[in-house]
Amino acid sequence: MKIVVNGEAAEIRAATLAGLIAELGYADAVVATALNGAMVRKAKRDATPIVAGDRVEILAPMQGG
Amino acid sequence: MDAMSPTTSMSPTTSTTAADPVEFYGTRVNSRLLLGTAQYPSPAILAEAIRASAAEIVTVSLRRESGVAKAGQPLAGQSFWQLIRDLGVKVLPNTAGCKTVKEAVTTAEMARELFDTPWIKLEVIGEDDTLQPDVFGLVEAARILCRDGFQVFPYTTDDLIVADKLIAAGCEVLMPWGAPIGSGRGLNNPYGLRSMRAHFPRIPLVVDAGVGVPSHAAAAMELGYDAVLLNTAVAKAGDPVKMARAFALAIEAGREGFRADPMEARDMAAPSTPVMGQAHFG
Numbered sequence: 179m180k181i182v183v184n185g186e187a188a189e190i191r192a193a194t195l196a197g198l199i200a201e202l203g204y205a206d207a208v209v210a211t212a213l214n215g216a217m218v219r220k221a222k223r224d225a226t227p228i229v230a231g232d233r234v235e236i237l238a239p240m241q242g243g
Numbered sequence: 244m245d246a247m248s249p250t251t252s253m254s255p256t257t258s259t260t261a262a263d264p265v266e267f268y269g270t271r272v273n274s275r276l277l278l279g280t281a282q283y284p285s286p287a288i289l290a291e292a293i294r295a296s297a298a299e300i301v302t303v304s305l306r307r308e309s310g311v312a313k314a315g316q317p318l319a320g321q322s323f324w325q326l327i328r329d330l331g332v333k334v335l336p337n338t339a340g341c342k343t344v345k346e347a348v349t350t351a352e353m354a355r356e357l358f359d360t361p362w363i364k365l366e367v368i369g370e371d372d373t374l375q376p377d378v379f380g381l382v383e384a385a386r387i388l389c390r391d392g393f394q395v396f397p398y399t400t401d402d403l404i405v406a407d408k409l410i411a412a413g414c415e416v417l418m419p420w421g422a423p424i425g426s427g428r429g430l431n432n433p434y435g436l437r438s439m440r441a442h443f444p445r446i447p448l449v450v451d452a453g454v455g456v457p458s459h460a461a462a463a464m465e466l467g468y469d470a471v472l473l474n475t476a477v478a479k480a481g482d483p484v485k486m487a488r489a490f491a492l493a494i495e496a497g498r499e500g501f502r503a504d505p506m507e508a509r510d511m512a513a514p515s516t517p518v519m520g521q522a523h524f525g
């Protein structure tokens with residue numbers, strides 16, 4: 179299905195947010211996630227379904243001032 | 244030789260910093276320099292600059308993880324995070340770039356989970372050219388976050404009424420700007436900063452943004468500010484490591500100057516050498 183990940187169109191197979199994180203290779207990474215503008219805690223990713231058209235943000239620690 | 248033992252030596256660095264900690268939300272640190280982690284020439288120079296600065300708190304951000312994870316190749320965000328963890332410093336995540344209350348609050352929530360800290364440097368930016376805080380959005384976001392258990396470090400202006408409202412919202416630290424972020428202009432309004440210090444004698448105050456050279460940081464400390472937060476001045480120096488140390492020294496010197504109760508300035512000269520007893524050769 180087609181969704182948007184970090185602002186870019188993506189074709190994915192996963193049905194949940196946790197599945198998406200694994201599919202993208204971020205399973206072991208320190209990341210925070212949001213779905214359609216609202217944060218989804220790590221513990222809730224398994225139970226969070228992904229549907230076509232969803233917008234997912236996957237954020238990581240970065241340099242900042 | 245006993246007189247020269249480490250406990251009795253007069254090292255200015257150890258004797259002053261150890262005795263003069265600053266506290267943010269109950270967390271005590273000895274360094275009054277908070278250092279940003281962006282724009283350094285390399286991760287190695289960033290690490291060395293943090294060590295040279297002796298900063299115990301560094302600011303970090305959250306950004307989209309980029310690239311495709313490949314075996315044996317760490318993602319950019321992950322290797323940065325490993326570097327910071329290895330340095331053993333406390334992190335102060337920011338909401339840099341957020342322009343709405345919703346963006347800032349959501350970013351703060353994500354930062355709390357990602358970095359496992361209730362601390363958040365709250366930025367709600369109102370205008371692109373000056374990166375001036377949107378103080379209305381800032382107060383609203385601070386109210387929401389404080390109610391939710393965050394310990395908010397608001398990036399604000401030197402406006403006293405805004406400061407009052409931030410404190411009423413639950414902020415126990417205020418971080419007024421010296422000048423626009425990244426401008427290196429120093430303290431644009433020393434009068435405003437001095438007023439703020441006088442109005443809020445018990446709130447930890449941090450000059451955040453606009454500092455360009457060590458004397459700017461020393462000036463902030465001489466005004467009685469509790470700490471200085473800076474990034475570009477170190478990261479964009481020709482020698483960031485040397486500049487990090489220069490800022491550490493300047494902040495310590497400024498702090499000691501403040502604690503030493505400076506003399507009052509006056510308009511006319513006053514001879515420092517005694518006039519009494521001066522010979523007359525006329």
